[in-house]
Amino acid sequence: MELLKQRILKDGTVKPGNILKVDSFLNHQMDIGFLNEIGKEFKRRFEGQPINKILTIEASGIAIACIAAQYFDAPVVFAKKAQSLNLDGEMFTTKVKSYTHNRTYDVILSKKFLGPEDHVLLIDDFLANGEALLGLIDIVKESGAVLEGAGIVIEKGFQPGGKKIRDMGIHLESLAIIESMTEDSLTFA
């Protein structure tokens, strides 16, 4: 997606530890008009698939998923990092290792909101090692829902997540794939 690549080159900054900061428009401050363009592009790439639910993970996937959901006319459900006393009833659970935060989270989703009748699109901001996406895939499998695909805004192509997901036969669409990056240069695949 050319608009996204240009925005990354203009406003993204690379930090030590393979961190690409896009927090001025994607995941701390959010440019809502731009997220609408991302939502339209996801719709175009998954056109014709019978998606009736968008699944994401807190926190930075929520904004993108909600704006994109408007183009699918589907509700969004987000998996929570478990710490809440406010969730009861039966939960799907999985574990997700965050390299960014250097810890493992229990991730939960109420069983009320995902089941065999659902055709699910996963949405998230980044794909690097694939841990978050693999956790969501676990939850979809456990629920009996049909996984229609995964839409990612930025994939770090030099990390193994994308290959893992594609090797599972999942329809993965990443709107920008970074081939390499340093503090001085960034190239797309």
Add this chain to the structure above:
Amino acid sequence: MELLKQRILKDGTVKPGNILKVDSFLNHQMDIGFLNEIGKEFKRRFEGQPINKILTIEASGIAIACIAAQYFDAPVVFAKKAQSLNLDGEMFTTKVKSYTHNRTYDVILSKKFLGPEDHVLLIDDFLANGEALLGLIDIVKESGAVLEGAGIVIEKGFQPGGKKIRDMGIHLESLAIIESMTEDSLTFA
């Protein structure tokens, strides 16, 4: 907002500990068409104010803020519960006690995204004791931005947050104010 009150009566459930669960449409699964109606109503209630930024707090405020922001043509920025190694630079910080999670969070916001040039609307899903909103107000004060008001979806009128905020002279709009609730009945103010 009548549509909201009807939805709370239809799909909300009251749990022990003064917990109102509206997780089927507002803060775990999100009905995006319904959130658009909420966004329009916030725009109506803050019509004419020069709002150029929406500020919320992760995670459950993000969806509402992003959908509402479309009616204000403004970016959203969300305060993060601090645990990230991925945030650098200077931060506004405050502490927020969560009664739901029974702990106190450090909450942070990058100084890049809020300053004296901003006219800010706060948005969140719930107002009860007011801790989250007071934390966001602290951050706005620290930034030098102008606080235009606060838009809340559901206020628990029997808890002290609403009075605290109104007594500060802040333009607070709650789309539904619950006067009392038990597992058998719920009344609006």
